[in-house]
Amino acid sequence: MGWVTDSAPTRAELSACVQCGLCLPECPTFRLTGKETFSPRGRLMAMSAVADGVVQVDAAFEAIMDSCLQCRACEVVCPSLVPFGRAMEGARTELTAQLPSSQRKARHLVVGKVLASPALLRMATLGVKAGQKMRIGKLLPATLRSGFQGIRPIMPVAVEAGSTYPALGERIGRAGFLTGCVMDVWFSEVHAASIALLQRAGYDVVIPPAQTCCGALAAHDGDMKDARKLAQKNVVAFANVDVVVVDSAGCGAHMKEYENFTQDGEAFSKRVFDINELIAIAIGSGRIPTSATERGDVAVQDPCHLRHAQRIVDQPRSMLRAAGYNPVEIDPDGRCCGAAGIYSLLQPVLSQQLGAAKADQVRVSKAKVVASANPGCEMQLRSYLGSGYEVVHPVELLWRAVQEDDR
Amino acid sequence: MGLAEELVALVGADRVLVEPVDLYLYGTDASIDRGPVKNVVFPESTEEVAEIVKIANRYQVPVVPRGAGTGLSGGAIPIGSSLVVSLTRMNGIEDVDPINMTARVGPGVINLDLSKHTKALGVHYAPDPSSQSICTIGGNIANNSGGPHCLAEGTTVEHILELEMVTADGQVIVLGGQAPDPVGLDLRGVVVGSEGTMGIVTSAIVKLTPNPLATRTVLATFNTVEDAASAVSAIIARGIVPAALELMDKLMTVAVERFVGAGFDTEATATLLAEVTGHDSAVDAELEIVREVCELHDAKAVRVAVDEAERARLWLGRKSAFGAVAQMAPDYYLHDTVVPRTKLAEVMAKVYEIADRYDITMMNVFHAGDGNLHPLMAFDSTEPGMLDRVHAAAKELVEVCVAAGGALSGEHGVGIEKRDLMPLVFNEYDLDAQARLREAFDPDGLFNPGKTLPEGSRCFDFGRPVPEGVWV
Ligand SMILES: Cc1cc2nc3c(=O)[nH]c(=O)nc-3n(C[C@H](O)[C@H](O)[C@H](O)COP(=O)(O)OP(=O)(O)OC[C@H]3O[C@@H](n4cnc5c(N)ncnc54)[C@H](O)[C@@H]3O)c2cc1C
Ligand code: SF4
Ligand code: SF4
Numbered sequence: 001m002g003w004v005t006d007s008a009p010t011r012a013e014l015s016a017c018v019q020c021g022l023c024l025p026e027c028p029t030f031r032l033t034g035k036e037t038f039s040p041r042g043r044l045m046a047m048s049a050v051a052d053g054v055v056q057v058d059a060a061f062e063a064i065m066d067s068c069l070q071c072r073a074c075e076v077v078c079p080s081l082v083p084f085g086r087a088m089e090g091a092r093t094e095l096t097a098q099l100p101s102s103q104r105k106a107r108h109l110v111v112g113k114v115l116a117s118p119a120l121l122r123m124a125t126l127g128v129k130a131g132q133k134m135r136i137g138k139l140l141p142a143t144l145r146s147g148f149q150g151i152r153p154i155m156p157v158a159v160e161a162g163s164t165y166p167a168l169g170e171r172i173g174r175a176g177f178l179t180g181c182v183m184d185v186w187f188s189e190v191h192a193a194s195i196a197l198l199q200r201a202g203y204d205v206v207i208p209p210a211q212t213c214c215g216a217l218a219a220h221d222g223d224m225k226d227a228r229k230l231a232q233k234n235v236v237a238f239a240n241v242d243v244v245v246v247d248s249a250g251c252g253a254h255m256k257e258y259e260n261f262t263q264d265g266e267a268f269s270k271r272v273f274d275i276n277e278l279i280a281i282a283i284g285s286g287r288i289p290t291s292a293t294e295r296g297d298v299a300v301q302d303p304c305h306l307r308h309a310q311r312i313v314d315q316p317r318s319m320l321r322a323a324g325y326n327p328v329e330i331d332p333d334g335r336c337c338g339a340a341g342i343y344s345l346l347q348p349v350l351s352q353q354l355g356a357a358k359a360d361q362v363r364v365s366k367a368k369v370v371a372s373a374n375p376g377c378e379m380q381l382r383s384y385l386g387s388g389y390e391v392v393h394p395v396e397l398l399w400r401a402v403q404e405d406d407r
Numbered sequence: 408m409g410l411a412e413e414l415v416a417l418v419g420a421d422r423v424l425v426e427p428v429d430l431y432l433y434g435t436d437a438s439i440d441r442g443p444v445k446n447v448v449f450p451e452s453t454e455e456v457a458e459i460v461k462i463a464n465r466y467q468v469p470v471v472p473r474g475a476g477t478g479l480s481g482g483a484i485p486i487g488s489s490l491v492v493s494l495t496r497m498n499g500i501e502d503v504d505p506i507n508m509t510a511r512v513g514p515g516v517i518n519l520d521l522s523k524h525t526k527a528l529g530v531h532y533a534p535d536p537s538s539q540s541i542c543t544i545g546g547n548i549a550n551n552s553g554g555p556h557c558l559a560e561g562t563t564v565e566h567i568l569e570l571e572m573v574t575a576d577g578q579v580i581v582l583g584g585q586a587p588d589p590v591g592l593d594l595r596g597v598v599v600g601s602e603g604t605m606g607i608v609t610s611a612i613v614k615l616t617p618n619p620l621a622t623r624t625v626l627a628t629f630n631t632v633e634d635a636a637s638a639v640s641a642i643i644a645r646g647i648v649p650a651a652l653e654l655m656d657k658l659m660t661v662a663v664e665r666f667v668g669a670g671f672d673t674e675a676t677a678t679l680l681a682e683v684t685g686h687d688s689a690v691d692a693e694l695e696i697v698r699e700v701c702e703l704h705d706a707k708a709v710r711v712a713v714d715e716a717e718r719a720r721l722w723l724g725r726k727s728a729f730g731a732v733a734q735m736a737p738d739y740y741l742h743d744t745v746v747p748r749t750k751l752a753e754v755m756a757k758v759y760e761i762a763d764r765y766d767i768t769m770m771n772v773f774h775a776g777d778g779n780l781h782p783l784m785a786f787d788s789t790e791p792g793m794l795d796r797v798h799a800a801a802k803e804l805v806e807v808c809v810a811a812g813g814a815l816s817g818e819h820g821v822g823i824e825k826r827d828l829m830p831l832v833f834n835e836y837d838l839d840a841q842a843r844l845r846e847a848f849d850p851d852g853l854f855n856p857g858k859t860l861p862e863g864s865r866c867f868d869f870g871r872p873v874p875e876g877v878w879v
Contacts (some may be wrong), residue, residue, distance in 0.1 A: 015733075015737040016734075017733070018729070018730055018733040018739065019435065019437050020437050020477065020538070020729055020730040021538065022538065022540060022727065022730055024475060025519075025520075034493065034495030034498070034515065035449070035493070035495070036432040037424065042432040045431070045435075046428055046431070046432060055427060055431060060427070060429060061428050064429070077540075077727075079666045079727030079729075079730030079731040080730045080732070080733035080734060081665075
């Protein structure tokens with residue numbers, strides 16, 4: 001039957017792969033299994049096989065696609081510049097269209113609808129909060145437990161939709177801040193630190209009330225319809241700002257690729273920045289002070305969607321140095337921690353192996369504080385490291401240092 | 408029970424592939440052909456490999472060993488529905504001995520992983536194919552692979568001390584040993600480079616090489632490929648053997664620069680990447696000689712990499728060259744021939760002339776130091792008549808190289824792709840001798856059949872039954 005949707009992997013995307021295999025060593029799932037069926041080259045070849053009519057979109061094809069973390073480590077090393085992430089989203093869209101399993105439908109309800117609805121998210125949040133109070137973590141099945149235990153204690157929402165936080169000092173521009181879906185209520189401390197630093201850096205920060213979930217999880221899961229709708233909505237919501245600032249690597253990476261989801265996406269994407277990028281620039285130009293106090297070691301975990309998808313590597317380290325910390329490298333290869341959106345729920349075995357390996361890398365470094373710029377990674381790290389470690393966003397450490405030095 | 412069931416009983420369902428789409432992924436490697444796969448199995452020990460071979464024997468199914476599948480001559484592509492034995496999970500590194508500078512490795516160990524593993528001990532595994540970030544030691548052994556730094560250090564065969572392998576009848580044998588010159592008939596040289604036709608390598612003791620004390624990388628650009636090629640000959644004629652001497656032409660440099668952004672000059676007709684290693688003082692002296700010779704040969708510019716980061720970027724560029732080609736055209740056909748270094752300039756001129764005549768995009772990147780050419784034609788196979796032109800040009804290319812006194816394969820092996828060109832360099836007696844040698848190891852012709860030797864190499868056939876689908 002071949003492909004049936006207009007989002008399917010294109011000929012150009014697939015034929016860009018020359019099968020050289022140079023991406024295999026970077027792929028976490030290939031590293032764990034040694035199998036082409038778990039490799040980027042294999043996944044692309046399976047897509048080509050469907051395009052050529054050699055195989056059908058069936059359960060075996062689905063297994064090859066679904067084990068992919070979408071970490072995009074393969075893209076960075078591909079000399080042929082294959083847009084793997086895009087092709088994989090296309091393949092997932094085909095799975096949605098051709099194998100509409102009830103499990104996939106249920107997932108789409110969550111990634112496409114619940115995440116986009118403040119009311120439903122509030123309900124989910126109340127549930128989590130109650131669960132945290134009653135300490136139900138231990139009672140959950142293993143696959144859910146790790147995710148649940150990684151969630152921060154729920155705090156009152158710090159950021160109000162519609163508010164404006166004025167620039168301090170010289171005004172650089174107007175920043176629209178993405179509060180995101182889960183981040184909004186579950187990571188309000190990170191938002192507070194990001195906004196405070198942006199003010200210091202000279203931005204008027206606004207929280208456009210019409211904004212919604214970025215749509216990354218929907219797109220990764222092949223829910224193209226919802227992903228397009230959400231992208232469209234955000235393009236409109238952020239029309240009147242100079243820059244769009246995102247403090248979750250996964251959301252930022254996705255919003256930088258809105259061109260694949262909506263017509264005006266390309267111009268929009270050029271205005272999207274990860275918080276690490278803007279703050280590092282502000283440090284460089286002296287708008288945010290560099291601390292003279294030494295504060296010790298911090299292990300740096302590179303979220304895949306920061307390092308591989310957005311190629312942001314130096315900036316979080318500059319931020320930590322400016323905060324007086326010594327950034328400690330834990331993984332020269334920048335391998336995925338296994339959180340990968342909803343992957344930890346869908347592929348618990350692989351996710352568990354990657355999570356445990358990442359936690360070991362932190363332990364070996366001897367650092368007790370870990371900086372990670374993505375909520376999913378943060379939760380995964382917290383649950384695999386257990387007590388005795390603090391897992392934070394780099395902006396939190398910098399903001400803390402700036403406040404301490406102010407005193 | 409069928410073949411798949413027996414394999415599952417041996418290693419478990421998780422390590423046997425049976426689904427058509429899964430098998431499809433094992434029908435090819437980094438070259439352009441494709442063959443049928445019956446099953447794929449992933450052994451984790453020598454004993455399992457031996458049992459797998461015995462099972463395959465009972466079903467008279469051809470066995471194709473496979474490493475990372477980066478071969479460029481189709482060595483890991485099955486001919487006739489075959490059992491692919493993937494060695495990727497046999498990737499243990501043991502007994503690293505920094506004093507004697509040896510290590511025992513599984514065949515699935517990735518070349519670069521080994522060097523990373525031993526880095527802290529001050530030693531590395533010297534052969535460095537451009538695919539070293541992923542290709543396996545088993546595949547390197549089977550193809551006797553070389554790389555940029557083999558100019559000074561030699562190819563794989565010079566770095567293998569002991570080989571353990573499973574033969575066609577499922578026996579485990581050990582060849583060579585840790586001593587530099589083991590007693591008895593030394594069969595290592597027969598197996599290294601045999602492309603999986605003599606046995607499945609299950610373990611090896613490899614030689615490690617001290618990390619150089621100092622390394623300098625020089626980038627020189629030229630206005631003509633001929634100038635660059637004669638500079639290469641002249642450098643070696645001055646009595647120094649740089650660790651690497653690599654040449655890229657303009658189109659190749661453009662593709663590579665687009666990927667790495669290492670600051671290659673995309674306007675230069677030819678770019679020479681040279682590396683010298685050794686003691687600090689010696690390195691600086693050699694560096695000066697390289698610079699002087701390049702300038703004598705009308706180099707446009709000569710620049711030395713300032714730090715390790717720049718050096719790494721330049722090499723990443725060189726090592727990504729084949730992959731970067733797809734930016735130019737959807738298909739490519741790559742040759743791997745060797746010519747005497749003194750004939751480099753002359754042969755290169757002919758190479759471009761052939762490409763012009765057939766109107767095919769020609770890109771070149773090669774190990775200039777040892778005269779190992781990789782002329783690469785980039786094309787779109789959907790263009791009518793294109794494939795015929797490519798094949799005709801390819802044949803002329805090989806003929807030119809052989810006429811200049813060269814060899815068929817520098818390092819990528821013969822495989823399927825160059826099998827039928829073997830008679831260009833070997834006469835019928837040579838081929839017969841090679842076929843007999845192979846038969847001594849594999850009388851039923853079940854190990855990677857159809858590779859290396861053209862059909863009918865055996866002059867005096869004893870009429871052995873040939874498994875179905877073989878020699879096609
Ligand atoms: C981008 C790129 C650059 C390259 N650069 C170079 C280069 O600079 N120099 C060079 O020499 N080659 C180069 N190659 C070719 C290739 O990488 C080498 O031939 C490499 O050694 C193949 O290793 P592999 O693990 O991928 O083996 P595979 O491709 O899987 O197999 C190659 C052959 O080895 C056999 N084999 C594999 N494992 C075993 C085993 N355990 N026992 C017995 N037989 C076995 C297979 O049957 C097959 O015949 C390059 C390839 C690519 C894609
Ligand atoms: S590195 Fe790129 S071209 Fe090479 S196999 Fe991977 S995806 Fe294909
Ligand atoms: S996105 Fe990550 S998991 Fe998926 S193929 Fe690429 S490297 Fe592997």
